[in-house]
Amino acid sequence: MTDDNEPPESKLTRSKQRWAREGKFLTGKITRPEEQRLPPGQHLTRDWPVLDLGMLPNVTQEHWRLDVFGAVEQTIYWTFAQFQAQPQTQFVSDIHCVTTWSRYDNQWEGLATRDLLAACRPREEARFVVLHSYDGYTTNLPLEDFAAEDALLAHSSSGKPLEHEHGGPVRLVVPHLYFWKSAKWLQRIEFVADDAPGFWEVRGYHNRGDPWTEQRYSED
Ligand SMILES: Nc1nc2c(c(=O)[nH]1)N[C@H]1C(S)=C(S)[C@@H](COP(=O)(O)O)O[C@H]1N2
Numbered sequence: 001m002t003d004d005n006e007p008p009e010s011k012l013t014r015s016k017q018r019w020a021r022e023g024k025f026l027t028g029k030i031t032r033p034e035e036q037r038l039p040p041g042q043h044l045t046r047d048w049p050v051l052d053l054g055m056l057p058n059v060t061q062e063h064w065r066l067d068v069f070g071a072v073e074q075t076i077y078w079t080f081a082q083f084q085a086q087p088q089t090q091f092v093s094d095i096h097c098v099t100t101w102s103r104y105d106n107q108w109e110g111l112a113t114r115d116l117l118a119a120c121r122p123r124e125e126a127r128f129v130v131l132h133s134y135d136g137y138t139t140n141l142p143l144e145d146f147a148a149e150d151a152l153l154a155h156s157s158s159g160k161p162l163e164h165e166h167g168g169p170v171r172l173v174v175p176h177l178y179f180w181k182s183a184k185w186l187q188r189i190e191f192v193a194d195d196a197p198g199f200w201e202v203r204g205y206h207n208r209g210d211p212w213t214e215q216r217y218s219e220d
């Protein structure tokens with residue numbers, strides 16, 4: 001008995017197996033004890049500050065499109081209605097902004113990045129994801145961070161359509177990294193083999209941005 005018919009173990013099939021083991025439909029519940037919930041150097045805020053480049057793009061649900069391209073088997077070009085027809089996931093997560101505010105228990109609803117990955121199927125060479133927004137903003141992530149179990153493309157927050165100033169119609173939410181990685185007014189998602197630092201990453205911010213190890217600024 002030979003195993004000639006076994007499909008080759010690719011990086012993606014291994015990741016998929018790991019995602020399946022971790023459980024796809026987590027509630028986003030807090031796993032840290034309450035006294036360890038605030039990352040070093042952060043303070044808690046109850047309001048929700050607005051931070052961006054200061055120019056709100058005038059994109060509405062009607063004109064919004066999501067373009068997923070690059071190193072993928074299946075390119076995607078969705079209207080808002082097509083995006084809304086995808087599997088829906090709700091998560092509750094904390095926000096940590098590099099400017100030192102954190103906000104607990106944010107309720108999000110939208111398309112889990114894992115469901116987007118299942119739809120576009122990144123090719124073997126895809127290692128990084130670049131987010132392009134309607135205001136010209138860009139940010140970059142390793143594929144593994146984009147694929148985090150509680151990351152999603154959010155269209156709603158606290159049960160209401162995401163406010164325009166907070167990135168509506170659709171923003172990315174990647175709770176385990178500083179909030180500048182969570183691109184507002186999402187327009188295009190690009191899968192690439194080689195990393196491509198984004199707006200803040202080329203202006204001295206850390207390339208990855210882990211709040212738990214205070215990856216605020218690049219060491220260079
Ligand atoms: N398109 C876009 N997304 C963006 C930004 C931006 O300027 N443009 N700023 C980032 C930064 S630095 C932060 S802290 C958060 C702020 O999100 P909020 O305004 O909803 O709090 O959005 C991030 N996403």
Ligand SMILES: [Mo]
Pocket residue numbers: 051097098099179180
């Ligand atoms: Mo920020």
